Amino acid sequence: MRFDLVIVGAGSGGYEAGLYAHRRGMKVALVELSPESVGGNCLNRGCIPSKYMRHGAYLLEKFQKMPSYGILPKGYDLDMKKLREGRDHVVVSIREGFKKFAQQLKIPIFYGRGVIKDERTVYVEGEDIELKTGFILLATGSSTTSLGNLVPDGRYxxxxxxxxxxxxxxxxxxxxxxxxxxxxxxxxxxxxxxxxxxxxxxxxxxxxxxxxxxxxxxxxxxxxxxxxxxxxxxxxxxxxxxxxxxxxxxxxxxxxxxxxxxxxxGRKPNTEGIGLENVGIKKDQRGFLLVNEYCQTCVENIYACGDITSPLMLAHKSMYEGRVAVSHMLGDRDLKRDERIVPKIIYSAYEIASVGLTEEQAEEMGYEVKVGVVSFVPNPKAMDDGENEGFVRLVVDAENGGILGCHILGPYAGELIHQVVHLMKAGKDVEFLSKSMYAHPSLSEAIGQSAMEVHFGPLTWAKRH
Amino acid sequence: MRFDLVIVGAGSGGYEAGLYAHRRGMKVALVELSPESVGGNCLNRGCIPSKYMRHGAYLLEKFQKMPSYGILPKGYDLDMKKLREGRDHVVVSIREGFKKFAQQLKIPIFYGRGVIKDERTVYVEGEDIELKTGFILLATGSSTTSLGNLVPDGRYxxxxxxxxxxxxxxxxxxxxxxxxxxxxxxxxxxxxxxxxxxxxxxxxxxxxxxxxxxxxxxxxxxxxxxxxxxxxxxxxxxxxxxxxxxxxxxxxxxxxxxxxxxxxxGRKPNTEGIGLENVGIKKDQRGFLLVNEYCQTCVENIYACGDITSPLMLAHKSMYEGRVAVSHMLGDRDLKRDERIVPKIIYSAYEIASVGLTEEQAEEMGYEVKVGVVSFVPNPKAMDDGENEGFVRLVVDAENGGILGCHILGPYAGELIHQVVHLMKAGKDVEFLSKSMYAHPSLSEAIGQSAMEVHFGPLTWAKRH
Structure with missing residues (x-):
């Protein structure tokens, strides 16, 4: 069978790249270890199920705040079985949705280990089939590592x-x-x-x-x-x-x-056993593939995205790189790898989001830095929601007002950060951010205020508290 | 007493304009009816207390979803007194915080009705004092109206x-x-x-x-x-x-x-009894002041912002116009009134956010329109949070890809919409939005997908459901 593009790995990056390539007219095939692993680690054993459980934790924390809203709960029981069922239902729905959607779009998924046989051929071990292709995208992800004497047994x-x-x-x-x-x-x-x-x-x-x-x-x-x-x-x-x-x-x-x-x-990139040696693709000492800014390996028609390209193992970095790779295959040159604008988001007792440089990183790189810090404590929307903790920290190049980074800790930080991601990508400066429109009341206002702190000088909102 | 700027009305618009003018070096005074009305309708009788109660409603709705997260509540009692206390605590905290902060910044607040006596004088009725000033900003807000035979009695x-x-x-x-x-x-x-x-x-x-x-x-x-x-x-x-x-x-x-x-x-603008006739400021038939794109009235040094300038009675429109007015007083010409980028956000059983034109409005104006619609139903983050309902509707100029409007209904629509507000202000097109970076999983991904639907053609994500 012959394709324009064979993608090895149908995790976040591979699947997204597959949709994107299809959308742009390529004849695509996906290769994935098994029907149960479609969607990859993020979907099956990572961000999706953990965010589900995290929402449960968030709800449990809300119980402490309910009396202030005139809600007096009489207690609750916990049931891990129901939590698991709810969580697994979401994971399975998304996974089956992925497969069904690929089927509707006539993107075949071949199950088994994909191995590069030569520059134009991927061999699928499970199905014992050879796929001929114009391009190959490697999106094989990463695996868990263990630590010294603590060997996972899945029991203790x-x-x-x-x-x-x-x-x-x-x-x-x-x-x-x-x-x-x-x-x-x-x-x-x-x-x-x-x-x-x-x-x-x-x-x-x-x-x-x-x-x-x-x-x-x-x-x-x-x-x-x-x-x-x-x-x-x-x-x-x-x-x-x-x-x-x-x-x-x-x-x-x-x-x-x-x-x-x-x-x-920590995790290690899955770059063994996929036939890199058959075409001479190079890895660094830690096992990451060497790719250029278009996600191209040293073999012209073979690309890589996601966890195997760098230690920044985030689903959306992989999805973005997948689109970068496909765009390059199609002759575009405007989309490039850009780890600078990859948001890093952690969902714990707070949402914690970072994009770009921290103050320390910027200073080490020789920037003269201005920082605008605004607290969520007096933010009216955050107060209304009983979640007025945290801050926005905006890191700005003092010389030209360029936005170097932003760090948000607090309610919905993981969504708020996108405002800054887009404007960093657009090359807009702190003045622009300070003069844009923010709904009142909104959490987003804190972003505008942090920009005003830098652009017009501090009004000590943050220091009030 | 002499000031650079006297602001009549310390609601959202007046207060924000006061801070902004102070930040930019002006000697400012605020005039407000009473210490209990600082912060205006939005804070005291509008968006802030209603959003508080709305969060309580949101929490109550969550009870239905808790079992899927392994949380089995044993019921709850409701207590309006505690709800009121919590709500009023937030309102009073913000109001007192406003006053204290103004005091720290040495921005005086004069209490009583502010009346324009002449172009350079505001008379404060309550304190029986005349304030001399270089500029005047009117930010007097709006009042409730009644309806036929239904006369509010505060009892039934x-x-x-x-x-x-x-x-x-x-x-x-x-x-x-x-x-x-x-x-x-x-x-x-x-x-x-x-x-x-x-x-x-x-x-x-x-x-x-x-x-x-x-x-x-x-x-x-x-x-x-x-x-x-x-x-x-x-x-x-x-x-x-x-x-x-x-x-x-x-x-x-x-x-x-x-x-x-x-x-x-509905509400009517507060443009009576503030001395407009003493300086010849003009109103339209509905009572709104006539202002230019810099919020300037026909009297050169007198400006107006907020509910008295147009029927778009939103706190952030007033805050933005307040900054537009102050900027113009200081000689800037880059910031202008722009109702096109004012987000309209409703917090009900869904968050509903709109910015710019609807498809129908755009077509009436003669645009050829492309619309990208993406459902939140299959959005992984929305699924994790049990809130996967709603959509993003992106309205695009088919000719040049310009973003004409965006309409989001669903989780955190009121924050998500800002991404589009900023990019509309920046003049970025749908291609930009489609190629930006979105964290996975995030609600924001739906925005990027809606842009891809327009820019690369539909992938029928929305039609799946």
């Missing part, structure tokens, strides 16, 4: 592939790693009534240079307030099983006894 | 000034008017357990040309599902009080018996 020690199988809420839980996965699940399990210990080896939660320390500090404070036991600069020294419990020795000298451990400690 | 028949005094939830309620006020309160009271009849004289809810019929239809369907008794093409014929009830004859021939009536039937 879980990785992010296995945690979805939990049948009841553990009473006590240790989460290893204070990155996105760790802080999301710490919030979820805490709100669903577990005692949670969260250990992070570095000195802050979300220890990424792309996320300002202020975001980490705010989040840690709130998680602590909710009762999460956070241990920074701490790692697991050793552990042993005692009956149905795990006794875990931490590097701070303490011992914690828990019923389950979740490892949220 | 309420207008939007009085409804806040309700001490308990009426068992049965008639709401007259299916505009923004009517649909907001219909949702609130229904969710708080009242039987609600909503009458609207026109043939749809939200009968505004600026809002697409599809939004009205979706909203009506959901309100009905929640149990609101909606009567379109219906008005109140007559009424009489029987004991503590009101018997109301409707034009459809039926009679309804209720405990209270809320009138949500």
């Amino acid at each position: 020690i879980y990785d992010t592939d296995q945690i979805w199988n939990l049948e009841s809420f553990p009473k006590r839980m240790l989460i290893v790693g204070g990155g996105a996965v760790g802080v999301e699940f710490a919030y979820i399990f805490k709100m669903y009534g577990c005692d949670v210990v969260l250990v992070e080896i570095k000195d802050r939660l979300l220890p990424s240079n792309d996320i300002p320390e202020e975001s980490s500090r705010y989040l840690a404070r709130k998680l602590k307030r909710l009762g999460v036991d956070i241990r920074l600069k701490t790692s697991v020294e050793s552990w042993e099983r005692k009956g149905e419990s795990l006794n875990i020795k931490l590097s701070d000298g303490s011992e914690v006894i828990v019923d389950a451990v979740l490892l949220g400690v | 028949i309420y207008d939007t000034d009085q409804i806040w005094n309700l001490e308990s939830f009426p068992k049965r309620m008639l709401i007259v008017g299916g505009g923004a006020v009517g649909v907001e309160f219909a949702y609130i009271f229904k969710m708080y357990g009242c039987d609600v009849v909503l009458v609207e004289i026109k043939d749809r809810l939200l009968p505004s040309n600026d809002i697409p019929e599809e939004s009205s239809r979706y909203l009506a369907r959901k309100l009905k599902r929640l149990g609101v008794d909606i009567r379109l093409k219906t008005s109140v014929e007559s009424w009489e009080r029987k004991g503590e009830s009101l018997n109301i004859k409707l034009s459809d021939g039926s009679e309804v018996i209720v405990d209270a009536v809320l009138l949500g039937v």
Whole structure:
């Protein structure tokens, strides 16, 4: 069978690229390991099911605020089975919707491992079939890694592939790693009534240079307030099983006894066993494929997108790169990889969104920086919703007003950040942002105010609190 | 006392203009009727307290969805007193915060009716003081109007000034008017357990040309599902009080018996008694001041903003015009009145946001129009949150891809719409919007998809459902 484009991997990036290529007139085929893995990690074992559970946690937190709205709840019971059913229903609906939609569009999905045989051929192991093609897009994603002596067994020690199988809420839980996965699940399990210990080896939660320390500090404070036991600069020294419990020795000298451990400690790109060596595609030392700004590998007609191109393992980065790759195949040159405008969003006890540079990164790069900080505390819409915590931090090039980055922690940060993403992409400056229109009352007003703080000078809104 | 600028009215527009003028170095004074009315109608009797109650209604609606998140509530009691306390606490906090902040910035507020005495003098009736000034900004807002024989008495028949005094939830309620006020309160009271009849004289809810019929239809369907008794093409014929009830004859021939009536039937601009005649400022037949694109009246140094400049009575329109006026006083010419980019947002059983033209308006104006429609039904983030209803409708100029309008109904529409507002202001086209970056999963993705539907042709996402 002959196609214009064969995409290896029908996760977020591959699937999106498939739709986009179809839309632009290409004859496309998708190759995916199995019917159960269509949609990839994000859909099946990542952002979609975790955001579902996170919404449940958000609802549980709302119980504390209901009396101020004249609602006096008489308590509630928790039922993990119903939570799982609801969650799995969403995942399966999306997955089956994907497959049905591909079918309607006549985009075939071949099931099995896709291996590059030569520059124009992908071999599908499961179906034992060879697909001839003009272009190949690799979108094979990433896999969990384990950590030293903590080997996931799916019974006591879980990785992010296995945690979805939990049948009841553990009473006590240790989460290893204070990155996105760790802080999301710490919030979820805490709100669903577990005692949670969260250990992070570095000195802050979300220890990424792309996320300002202020975001980490705010989040840690709130998680602590909710009762999460956070241990920074701490790692697991050793552990042993005692009956149905795990006794875990931490590097701070303490011992914690828990019923389950979740490892949220990073992922590795899936670049083995897909035939790269057959065409001479190059990887870096960490296993990432080397691609140019159009997502093209060193083999002209073979492209790559998503988790295999860089450690920025986000579904929408992959989706964007998928469109970049397809556009380039079709001769466009305007769309390029651009990690600068990729928003990073974490859904924990707050929504935490970052795009572009932090103040520290910008200064290291030699920019003279102005920062506009506005608190959500006095924001009328946030007050109405009982969610007036957090801030907007806008990082601006002092020389020309260019927007270098924005960091939002607070209600609906994950949607609000898009306003800045679009304007950074459009090359609009802080003056533009300060003079645009913001509905009142809205959370968005905080963005306009942060721009005014920079452009017209501070009015100390933030310092009031 | 002498000022650079005296602002008559410290509502949303006046207060914002005051801060902005201060920020830009002007010596400013505010004149406001009383310490209790600082913040104006929006804060004290409008958007802020209603959004508070609306959040309570939203939480009550969430109870129905909780079991899917493994949360099995044991019921709840309702307490109007606590709701009022919470609501009034937010209103008073913001109002007192406003006053304290003005004090910190050394912006005086004079209490009493402000009357223009001559072009450079505002007389404050209450304090019996004359303020000399370089510029005057009129921001006096609007007042409720009544309707025929339904005269608000604050006991059985309420207008939007009085409804806040309700001490308990009426068992049965008639709401007259299916505009923004009517649909907001219909949702609130229904969710708080009242039987609600909503009458609207026109043939749809939200009968505004600026809002697409599809939004009205979706909203009506959901309100009905929640149990609101909606009567379109219906008005109140007559009424009489029987004991503590009101018997109301409707034009459809039926009679309804209720405990209270809320009138949500429009407002009139406050342009009487403020001394316009002393300087010869002109009004149109409906009482609106005539201003140019810089909010300047026919008297060179006197400006106006907000509800008194046009029937588009929105707080943020006033705030924007306040900044337009101040900018013009300071010699800027880049900021102009622009009703085209004013988002209109309604918070009812859905959030409903519109900016720019509807398809019908655009066609009437002679545009050839392309429309991109994307449903929230298959949106993964909306599914995760249990709020996957609604749509994004993007209206585009077929000739050049210019964005003419956008209409969003669904979760957080009131924040999402800002992405389009900014890009319309920036003059960016649908191609730009289609090629920008959207986080996954996010509600915002629906905006990007609507742009792709137009720019690359439909992929029938919307038609799937």
